Amino acid sequence: MNQSVAPYHHGDLRNCAITAAAELIESIGSYDITIAQVAKRVGVSSPALYRHFKDKDALLTAVRELAHIGIMEYTTDAQDSVAPGTLAHIDALGSAYLRFAMDKKAFFGLMWENHGDAEERRAEARAKRTGFQVLHEAIELYLRKQRPESVETSLQTATLLWSAAHGIATLQHNRLLDTFDHDADAEAMLRTATRAILNVNV
Amino acid sequence: MNQSVAPYHHGDLRNCAITAAAELIESIGSYDITIAQVAKRVGVSSPALYRHFKDKDALLTAVRELAHIGIMEYTTDAQDSVAPGTLAHIDALGSAYLRFAMDKKAFFGLMWENHGDAEERRAEARAKRTGFQVLHEAIELYLRKQRPESVETSLQTATLLWSAAHGIATLQHNRLLDTFDHDADAEAMLRTATRAILNVNV
DNA sequence: CTTGCGATGTTATCACGATTAACATTCAAA
DNA sequence: TTTGAATGTTAATCGTGATAACATCGCAAG
Numbered sequence: 001m002n003q004s005v006a007p008y009h010h011g012d013l014r015n016c017a018i019t020a021a022a023e024l025i026e027s028i029g030s031y032d033i034t035i036a037q038v039a040k041r042v043g044v045s046s047p048a049l050y051r052h053f054k055d056k057d058a059l060l061t062a063v064r065e066l067a068h069i070g071i072m073e074y075t076t077d078a079q080d081s082v083a084p085g086t087l088a089h090i091d092a093l094g095s096a097y098l099r100f101a102m103d104k105k106a107f108f109g110l111m112w113e114n115h116g117d118a119e120e121r122r123a124e125a126r127a128k129r130t131g132f133q134v135l136h137e138a139i140e141l142y143l144r145k146q147r148p149e150s151v152e153t154s155l156q157t158a159t160l161l162w163s164a165a166h167g168i169a170t171l172q173h174n175r176l177l178d179t180f181d182h183d184a185d186a187e188a189m190l191r192t193a194t195r196a197i198l199n200v201n202v
Numbered sequence: 203m204n205q206s207v208a209p210y211h212h213g214d215l216r217n218c219a220i221t222a223a224a225e226l227i228e229s230i231g232s233y234d235i236t237i238a239q240v241a242k243r244v245g246v247s248s249p250a251l252y253r254h255f256k257d258k259d260a261l262l263t264a265v266r267e268l269a270h271i272g273i274m275e276y277t278t279d280a281q282d283s284v285a286p287g288t289l290a291h292i293d294a295l296g297s298a299y300l301r302f303a304m305d306k307k308a309f310f311g312l313m314w315e316n317h318g319d320a321e322e323r324r325a326e327a328r329a330k331r332t333g334f335q336v337l338h339e340a341i342e343l344y345l346r347k348q349r350p351e352s353v354e355t356s357l358q359t360a361t362l363l364w365s366a367a368h369g370i371a372t373l374q375h376n377r378l379l380d381t382f383d384h385d386a387d388a389e390a391m392l393r394t395a396t397r398a399i400l401n402v403n404v
Numbered sequence: 405c406t407t408g409c410g411a412t413g414t415t416a417t418c419a420c421g422a423t424t425a426a427c428a429t430t431c432a433a434a
Numbered sequence: 435t436t437t438g439a440a441t442g443t444t445a446a447t448c449g450t451g452a453t454a455a456c457a458t459c460g461c462a463a464g
Contacts, residue, residue, distance in 0.1 A: 048442050132382050159383040167369020180334050181361040196398035250413050
């Protein structure tokens with residue numbers, strides 16, 4: 001039997017719409033999409049989508065979740081060939097973050113957009129926790145080995161490193177990183193920042 | 203005589219529109235404004251604005267310039283009571299950046315929006331140069347005194363510090379900074395990052 | 405001083421995109 | 435089978451960016 005039979009009028013429109021929206025965003029390289037475009041891609045009328053999403057923002061929020069999953073994949077893949085708790089491990093995580101920002105520009109931009117209410121933000125943050133947690137654990141492990149006296153500040157260190165990575169990624173994403181330093185290299189910068197931050201008591 | 207006489211039909215609609223847009227953005231705390239809203243605020247019809255701006259984005263670009271001026275004011279004020287080339291000087295600049303991001307949320311968000319073409323970006327970058335230049339000079343001066351062997355890397359150091367400040371500011375701006383570290387304090391984080399980065403060879 | 409053009413404004417009008425309303429179809433349970 | 439809930443469709447509303455066509459105002463040339 002065909003596994004993916006359409007159980008209803010369309011099938012699971014909700015999921016198809018999210019996927020279609022994501023594909024659309026990826027293909028045009030911008031999250032400035034239209035309900036009509038998504039509907040057409042799924043082969044359904046625009047209003048049909050409102051049976052599954054309160055409004056356009058709700059659809060985008062769903063796509064954002066996909067983006068979070070995507071960044072987690074990058075993170076997970078990055079850990080494949082590195083020893084846990086090493087500097088290389090932390091570098092790999094940072095590198096994955098930067099790579100995601102550049103590979104999936106539109107998604108990266110979308111996931112930090114400031115729309116929606118605080119509630120949604122919390123929910124998304126919860127989803128993100130996994131990714132941050134990975135970084136936090138890597139740092140904690142590293143500090144335990146290399147700077148045991150700083151282990152207690154691992155959370156602050158992780159937050160600071162995240163901020164640094166986020167700043168570099170954001171500036172590069174907006175093509176501003178090399179505005180002044182023509183040779184600015186995101187990855188190199190993050191490595192430098194990582195080493196600087198790990199060697200300080202937060 | 204009344205100083206601010208309207209020399210023409212309206213007066214200088216262009217400038218009034220920019221100001222009105224800025225006020226509007228500030229008052230609603232979002233740069234998601236409407237041509238009609240701006241027009242109404244100035245007491246003019248919507249199409250009139252198109253005599254002075256190619257399109258909505260052109261108006262927002264003009265507002266962005268105001269935002270850059272605003273951040274420069276913060277920067278300048280920050281230097282008032284600090285000795286040039288000291289760590290306190292650099293801290294003050296970073297603090298000003300963070301403060302601007304929080305005080306003028308909408309403007310901060312607007313100025314890093316990824317719209318418009320590359321040309322505009324270049325122009326804006328040029329305007330920004332002043333602000334970055336101040337930071338760069340402060341860092342160069344500091345390094346010359348404290349770590350002369352690292353002076354040659356001052357540009358990279360400044361770029362890295364900017365990135366760190368930008369990351370912290372951006373995350374706080376999106377209310378995400380304290381997602382994991384409940385007690386995260388932007389200013390304290392930046393001070394830590396500053397010290398870490400300044401003590402490393404880039 | 406008048407005329408006429410260019411700069412500015414105004415009022416229709418469009419086209420589009422987000423929603424909602426009103427109506428139609430299908431699944432599933434009684 | 436019948437019927438209501440779920441899910442779709444088409445028609446219609448509204449807000450918004452943008453352009454067209456028409457109206458004014460200020461100034462420079464005669």
